[in-house]
Amino acid sequence: MVNSHTLSVAVVDNDDSVSDPIRILIEMHGWRAKTYNSCESFLAEMRRSTLPDCLVLDLRFPQMSGVELQRNLTKSGMIIPTIVLTAHPDGPLAKSALTAGALEIVTKPVSSDQLIAKIRTAVSTASSHVELSQ
DSSP states (O other): OOOSSOOEEEEEOSOHHHHHHHHHHHHHTTOEEEEESSHHHHHHHHTSSOOOSEEEEESOOSSSOHHHHHHHHHHTTOOOOEEEEESOTTSHHHHHHHHTTOSEEEESSOOHHHHHHHHHHHHHHHHHHHHHHO
């Protein structure tokens, strides 16, 4: 059962032409969305605020990679259902993302319907795991 609060989704991608439409799509579904243009900015904010219900994450950044972000989150005990968006779904970085805990690797560009379905599945799956462990 998903909590009755408004779903929140964080989008971490350094390309505004990707993150802005995703943010708008998420908000059109009545959910909250916040974008970050680097893994470092997302990680810094998560250390002092509430975790999102889902993370939509690119892998390639100039500094910290998406995989490094996932590892940092896990090491800090911040478990967030994560969907990775990448133009290279068969590359080693994508495989490392799955090993680091990503639920799904989705190829860019992604359709609106597919992304919304993936977010719903990720949140539902995470919610089920929390209920089972309580």
